[in-house]
Structures are given as structure tokens and as C-alpha cells.
Amino acid sequence: MSGRVLITAGASGVGFAMAEAFARDGWQVWIADVDGAALAAAPENWRKTEMSVTDESAVSALFSEIDATWGGLDALCANAGVAGPTAxxxxxxxxxxxxxxxxxLEGAFLAAKYAAPMMKAAGRGAIVVTSSTAGQYGYPYRAPYAAAKWAVVGLTKxxxxxxxxxxxxxNVIxxxxVEGARMExxxxxxxxxxxxTRDQVYEGYASGTALGxxxxxxxxxxMAAFLxxxxxxxxxxQVIAVDGFTINPDPQL
Structure with missing residues (x-):
């Protein structure tokens, strides 16, 4: 199957990788992101919108534009997230x-709120929400992040x-x-x-998984493209971990 997919926070990191995966599978790709420079650097054949997922008027306008341009939406990847404070x-x-x-949390809610009527009208669609293993086990020193990532599991179910x-x-991933600038x-x-040290924390994360x-x-x-x-x-x-199987969420404690 190929179709039309919207990916929030799609201009870099995991979101960009999602956009590439869908594009390889023949999907039409639309990415939304707050980073205008990253959007400009994305492939020209992807549709792009600069916006914050927490701005309801911007989210509403985006879905109106999607409906006017594409006439519907087959998949939503509600992927936007921030790390929040560490304390x-x-x-x-x-x-x-x-x-x-x-x-x-609210970014995922708003995206789903405006995607749902379009998908219900079509009688089909798939929503994939990015959570975290913090949404399964908790996350010391990251209370707001863990709370939000648990909450999106309940929202998606x-x-x-x-x-x-x-x-x-x-479904939830x-x-x-994840290797990359955000995790650094x-x-x-x-x-x-x-x-x-940074390396001690890195090794702790790696050793806390079965695959190391x-x-x-x-x-x-x-996984998003499959779902x-x-x-x-x-x-x-379903809540599907892509984590190398976490066996100890925080080995440093």
C-alpha cells in the first residue's frame, strides 16, 4: 500500500527517517516542523509546513490545506516531541x-483531533504515535517527559x-x-x-538493553511504515517497543 502521510517533526531525526521510509515505499509525504531551515533542506518533492504542533489554529489550517491539496489523509505519524528538563x-x-x-501530549492530541474526521469520512486510515520506553517504565530525572509519554499511550489506545x-x-511506537543530536x-x-561522564551514561543506556x-x-x-x-x-x-529490549531502564541508579 502507498498513500498520503503527514509526519510531525518530520524535518530531522526520527521524523525525517520516517519520511524517507514512506517515500521509499511510494507514499506522498507531507512534513511539518518548527525548524524552517531543516524544512527547506528536505527533498523538494515533499510538501512542507512550518508550524508548532501546540498551535491549534496552525494545526487546523494545516489539515484544511491537506484536505484541499490531497483530498484526504491515509496515515498520520504524530512524532513531535521534546526532551524537557532533566532534574x-x-x-x-x-x-x-x-x-x-x-x-x-497536546501536540499528538491536536494532530489526532484533526486527522480523525478525515479518516472517518474515508473509512480507513492509520495513526502512529511516537512515545518512548519512558512511557513504559518511567524515567528518573525526566518526570514531565515520562508523564507525557505514558499519557500518549492512553490517548492512542x-x-x-x-x-x-x-x-x-x-498504534504507539x-x-x-536513539542515536542522534537530540539524544546527545x-x-x-x-x-x-x-x-x-557522557560516555558512562551512554554505556549505561546501551548495557540496559538485551541487544546492548x-x-x-x-x-x-x-516500524512506522509497517504499521x-x-x-x-x-x-x-498496540504499544510496540523498538528498543533492543529494555531489561534495565536506568542502570545508573
């Missing part, structure tokens, strides 16, 4: 908490229940530690918070 819970201020939850009768599926920032902050390695963006992207395809036509409401 003990008593040291996290409410503003930082709210900013993290807004992108990770509810979407699967609500939209299933209309032929629409919804929980990546483990996490490693640096966690090293500072825990009094460790970090995930690459393409690993997550391939959106007809090969996964009877898979809905």
Missing part, C-alpha cells in the same frame, strides 16, 4: 513541565477504540535511546545531573 522532580518548575507536556469502527487503526543533549544533561546497543532512526521509521501499511491491517491499539 529531580522537586527542582522542576511548572512552566517547564507544561512546555514539555504541551509538545509531547482510546483512539483505537473510538476510530476502529470507522476502519481507522492507531516506543523507541529506546539528553546524555549531556543526565551526565551533569548524575555527576557522571542504541536504536537508529531507521529502526523506528521502518501504516496494509500488512498491519489487523494491528491496532
Amino acid at each position: 529531580a522532580v522537586e527542582d522542576i518548575n511548572l512552566q517547564d513541565w507544561q512546555a514539555c507536556v504541551a509538545v509531547n 482510546t483512539l483505537a477504540m473510538e476510530l476502529g469502527p470507522h476502519g481507522v487503526r492507531a 516506543c523507541p529506546g535511546a 543533549g539528553v546524555l549531556a544533561r543526565e551526565a551533569a545531573a548524575k555527576g557522571m 546497543a542504541f536504536v537508529e532512526g531507521r529502526d523506528v521509521a521502518d 501504516a501499511s496494509d500488512k498491519a491491517r489487523m494491528i491496532s491499539g
Whole structure:
């Protein structure tokens, strides 16, 4: 199957890898991102929108444009996320908490809110939400991130229940530690918070998995493309980890 896919935070990292995977499978790709420079550098044949997933008016306008341009949407990858603060819970201020939850949870909600009517009208569609292994095990020193990533699991399971009768599926991907610039920032902050070196934190993450390695963006992207395809036509409401099998969520503790 090929079709029309929207990927939020699609201009870099895991989102960009998702866009490449869908494009290879023959899908029409539309990416949305806050990073205008990264959008400009993306392939010219992808449609692109610069926006924040927390701006409801921008999200509404994007879906109106998708409907006018494509006449519908076959898959949504609600992938936007931010790491949020790295600190003990008593040291996290409410503003930082709210900013993290807004992108990770409310961004997914808004994308699903506007995708659902289009998919229900078509009688088919697939929603893939990016959570994290933090949404399965918790995450020391990352309370807002873990809370939001747990919440998107509940949101997606509810979407699967609500939209299933209309032929629409919804699933969650929980990546483990993904190689890349975003994770490097996490490693640096966690090293500072825990009094460790970057390499010690890195090795702790890797050794906490059965496969002893970090995930690459393409690993997550391939799962997203599969879940959106007809090969996964009877898979809905599932939480699928792409993490090398986490056996110890935080070996440093």
C-alpha cells in the first residue's frame, strides 16, 4: 500500500527517517516542523509546513490545506516531541513541565483531533504515535517527559477504540535511546545531573538493553511504515517497543 502521510517533526531525526521510509515505499509525504531551515533542506518533492504542533489554529489550517491539496489523509505519524528538563522532580518548575507536556501530549492530541474526521469520512486510515520506553517504565530525572509519554499511550489506545469502527487503526511506537543530536543533549544533561561522564551514561543506556546497543532512526521509521501499511491491517491499539529490549531502564541508579 502507498498513500498520503503527514509526519510531525518530520524535518530531522526520527521524523525525517520516517519520511524517507514512506517515500521509499511510494507514499506522498507531507512534513511539518518548527525548524524552517531543516524544512527547506528536505527533498523538494515533499510538501512542507512550518508550524508548532501546540498551535491549534496552525494545526487546523494545516489539515484544511491537506484536505484541499490531497483530498484526504491515509496515515498520520504524530512524532513531535521534546526532551524537557532533566532534574529531580522537586527542582522542576511548572512552566517547564507544561512546555514539555504541551509538545509531547497536546501536540499528538491536536494532530489526532484533526486527522480523525478525515479518516472517518474515508473509512480507513492509520495513526502512529511516537512515545518512548519512558512511557513504559518511567524515567528518573525526566518526570514531565515520562508523564507525557505514558499519557500518549492512553490517548492512542482510546483512539483505537473510538476510530476502529470507522476502519481507522492507531498504534504507539516506543523507541529506546536513539542515536542522534537530540539524544546527545539528553546524555549531556543526565551526565551533569548524575555527576557522571557522557560516555558512562551512554554505556549505561546501551548495557540496559538485551541487544546492548542504541536504536537508529531507521529502526523506528521502518516500524512506522509497517504499521501504516496494509500488512498491519489487523494491528491496532498496540504499544510496540523498538528498543533492543529494555531489561534495565536506568542502570545508573
